[in-house]
Amino acid sequence: MSVLVVGMSHKSAPIDVLERASLDTDAAVKLSHVVLDTPFVTESVVISTCNRVEIYVEAERFHGAVEEVSRLLADHSGLDRDDFVQHVYVHYDEAAVAHLFGVASGMDSMILGESQILGQVREALHGAQAESTVGSALNALFQQALRIGKRGHAETGIDRLAPSIVTAGLDAAGSVVDADDSRFLVAGAGTMATLAVRTLVERGVAPHRIMVANRTFQRAYALVATFGVSAVRWQAMDVELSAADVLISCTGASGVVFDRDRVAQAAAGRKMALIDLALPRDIDPEVRELDGVTLVDLVVLSGLSENADLAADVDQVRSIVDDEVRTFLAAKAASHITPTVVALRTMATDVVAAELARIESRLPGLSTEELATVRKALHRVAEKLIHAPTVRVQQLVDGPAGLTYADALADLFALDQSAVDAVAQVKGDPA
DSSP states (O other): OEEEEEEEETTTSOHHHHHHHOOOHHHHHHHHHHHHTSTTEEEEEEEEETTEEEEEEEESOHHHHHHHHHHHHHHHHTOOHHHHHHHOEEEETHHHHHHHHHHHTTTTSSSTTOSHHHHHHHHHHHHHHHHTOOOHHHHHHHHHHHHHHHHHHHHSOGGGSOSSHHHHHHHHTOGGGGOTTOOEEEEOOSHHHHHHHHHHHHTTOOGGGEEEEESSHHHHHHHHHHHOOEEEEGGGHHHHHHHOSEEEEOOOOSSOSBOHHHHHHHHTTSOEEEEEOOSSOSBOGGGGGSTTEEEEOHHHHTTTTTTOOOHHHHHHHHHHHHHHHHHHHHHHHHHHHHHHHHHHHHHHHHHHHHHHHHHHHHOTTOOHHHHHHHHHHHHHHHHHHHHHHHHHHHHTTTSTTHHHHHHHHHHHTTOOHHHHHHHHHHHHSOO
16 A cells, blocks of 8 residues: 555646646545545545645555546546646655655745645645545644644744745735735635735734625625624625725636726726735736736746745755655554564464463473473574564565565465454554
8 A cells, every 4th residue: 555646736737727627625525535436545635725736545556546546637627638647747655755745844835835735734634534535544644744844844944935825925916015004805705815814914904904705795704703804795896896905816716706807997097906816816817917906826926936045944844854754654664564573473472372272281290380481481482483584574664675575474474464454453543
């Protein structure tokens, strides 16, 4: 069993391709179940953010699993085979572990080092747990990834460029964001919209200057209760847009919400900043041509890390990730080998017990002291016989032959596979 990831991100595909592959929460849940129903897959977790779509699986067979998972992602995105192959990436085993650890550390983010991805990875894991698509293998992997992400932020300055994509968008939008009288309109009421409102409040924007609009008014009103901002009905969007100086849009709609004409009417004769954090995009890129309008979207945000002087922090985080990958893989190998060693020692103990019972029945006149001497002798012989192979298998944990040797050990000593599996199951149960 091995971990496999098939995905696309802003590094492998242009925004218009990512738009086609993007998943909302319900679609991600549905896809994780569909993936789990395919042959060779025993666990699945789907990560879908504004700049990546990734399917992680625990696979019984690489070639069969990668073919099925890739087909499902290609079908969802509607790309033909040639386009899909150009933009998809596949990582397996050690490379897959390293990729997830790097993602959780912010090393693969559009804004280098941003910490928002940690919450998104956590949400993906929690969603998979709630849907029972994740088991002990991917659960352990994702939990470790979350710990590594936290460690990278705690021990380095990798996140000083921007703690989140919302912060980066606001910083790139110009002086209108920091004006004392600017009004903000947040379109949407999901996770990203909540983060946007929280970020504005934390930056010192008075709640009465923040308006939230969503097609489902009740969801927008939930932000009123949490942050004290104002909720407006979707039908009043154009009125609020004309009054807003900054629009932050993250609706989750399937197409453009704010086209050029709509923005032109709202921004006529004044300056306006638009921040599009949605995938697919909410705001027509052509609004950049309008006088006084500044558009910050995922295309703009993807270039913010290129000139950042974070080389030392990047090297430090990479070192952390490399160390953690080695540790994780060694522990994973040991977890596969240990049940074989335990089963071997159990078998030896059972053989000694059976021989002692046979001796007692055939030599009923032996004293307690004599039986104790025989018992110790049998245990010493059994221990000496299994000592070398058990020490050797532990030495091979870090090497590529470790699992092969463990399998050979089980075969040579005719270990009952059900006994090995029983030990593995006990070790895999959550504490």
